[in-house]
Amino acid sequence: MALEICHHGFKPWQALQAHQDRMQPGSFGATATFVGTMRDFNEGDGVQSMTLEHYPGMTESQLQAIIDDAHQQWPLQDVLLIHRVGDIEPGEPIVLVACWSAHRAAAFEACRHLMEALKSRAPFWKKETLTNQSSRWVEKNTAGYSSH
Numbered sequence: 001m002a003l004e005i006c007h008h009g010f011k012p013w014q015a016l017q018a019h020q021d022r023m024q025p026g027s028f029g030a031t032a033t034f035v036g037t038m039r040d041f042n043e044g045d046g047v048q049s050m051t052l053e054h055y056p057g058m059t060e061s062q063l064q065a066i067i068d069d070a071h072q073q074w075p076l077q078d079v080l081l082i083h084r085v086g087d088i089e090p091g092e093p094i095v096l097v098a099c100w101s102a103h104r105a106a107a108f109e110a111c112r113h114l115m116e117a118l119k120s121r122a123p124f125w126k127k128e129t130l131t132n133q134s135s136r137w138v139e140k141n142t143a144g145y146s147s148h
């Protein structure tokens with residue numbers, strides 16, 4: 001299990017491969033991943049950049065609790081969670097969640113659970129700089145689960 005808060009850009013696919021290379025071959029049958037990147041729009045407005053803040057210690061503790069919860073609900077071999085903080089530009093990765101399990105159902109379900117729990121429970125604060133040069137704090141995340 002690996003949890004990392006990044007203060008700089010990261011390459012999610014390289015991080016995923018490096019983590020998986022350290023795992024025992026044949027110890028898993030499924031890997032489910034989610035990579036979230038910054039959009040250049042939100043709530044109908046153009047966004048030119050974002051600053052993502054967190055409270056060190058509290059953020060890691062909450063993310064670890066979310067991971068521990070997933071381990072209790074699904075038979076996971078491993079989890080990798082990397083989250084970016086600081087100044088972020090459109091198109092840059094913000095988050096990587098990866099789950100390894102013997103079977104795809106557990107990997108898919110746990111990965112989705114981790115991402116949704118992170119979005120609703122982890123203490124991150126987002127300040128957007130809009131294309132018109134004004135700025136605003138994001139008060140709520142976009143909905144994750146949908147009926148579609």
